[in-house]
Amino acid sequence: MRKEEIHDFLKSEPSIQELRRFAKMLGVRLRRSMKKRDITKAIIKTSESRRPSSENTTANSTEKMRPSKPVNADLPSRYFRDYVVVHPVNPYWIHTMWDLSIRTAESLSRIDAKLFVRVSDITNIIYDGKNAHRFKEAQIDLEQGSWYFQVDFPDADYIGELGYYSGEVFVSILKSRITRTPRNSPKFTEYETWINRVKGGRQEIAATSEEAGIAFVPKSSGPSSSPSSEEFIKTISKSKSGR
Secondary structure, three states: OOHHHHHHHHHOOOOHHHHHHHHHHHOOOOOOOOOHHHHHHHHHHHHHHOOOOOHHHHHHHHHHHOOOOOOOOOOOOOOOOOEEEEEEEEOOEEEEEEEOOHHHHHHHHHHOOOEEEEEEEOOOOOOOOOOOOEEEEEEEOOOOOEEEEEOOOOOOEEEEEEEEEEOOEEEEEEEOOOEEOOOOOOOOOOEEEEEOOOOOOEEEEEOOHHHHOOOOOOOOOOOOOOOOHHHHHHHHOOOOOOO
């Protein structure tokens, strides 16, 4: 980096954080206690002791070392890995994400199968692929990548699957880990633990929601059918809680 470029950077009145980053890229050793003017002096001293380099080298190093230059951070739409992930959004909504490797996608195209995403309620059971309490599914395109489902019960275990139908039989090709939707009301225990700050010690006292005179009414949210991502966003935008 040329002296002129270093001096131009210092004339732009950078913050102390920018100075520290700039000095680090130049290889200047700094102490934690150094103030802004001390860091500036150290950078100037380093620039004066450097040998001039060629224009090409200078241009390349400037591109890499300029701390304020924005970086192109576009994320790919697909990673071509086999996975299904389910995330609870609130007690009555689940978001499903998926992707397929090139090999799996080619296998599906050879059998000309329609792809489905399914979310199954498997609360308190050992799931064998056929014994779910209930399930919801939607026919999808591989490029979609995600889908929202409205589920029936809060505080329940759900699993996501990708698959296709062979006749009347659903053939699962990918399964997610089990996720649990949150409760739709506070959870009360039979006993509350109280701490005496004067005498010290803990004491457990029986307490129920009936004694407090509090009643909770569970609410559902959103439309009754399985929505697209756009319909889900319109539904939850009515209020912050999505209800």
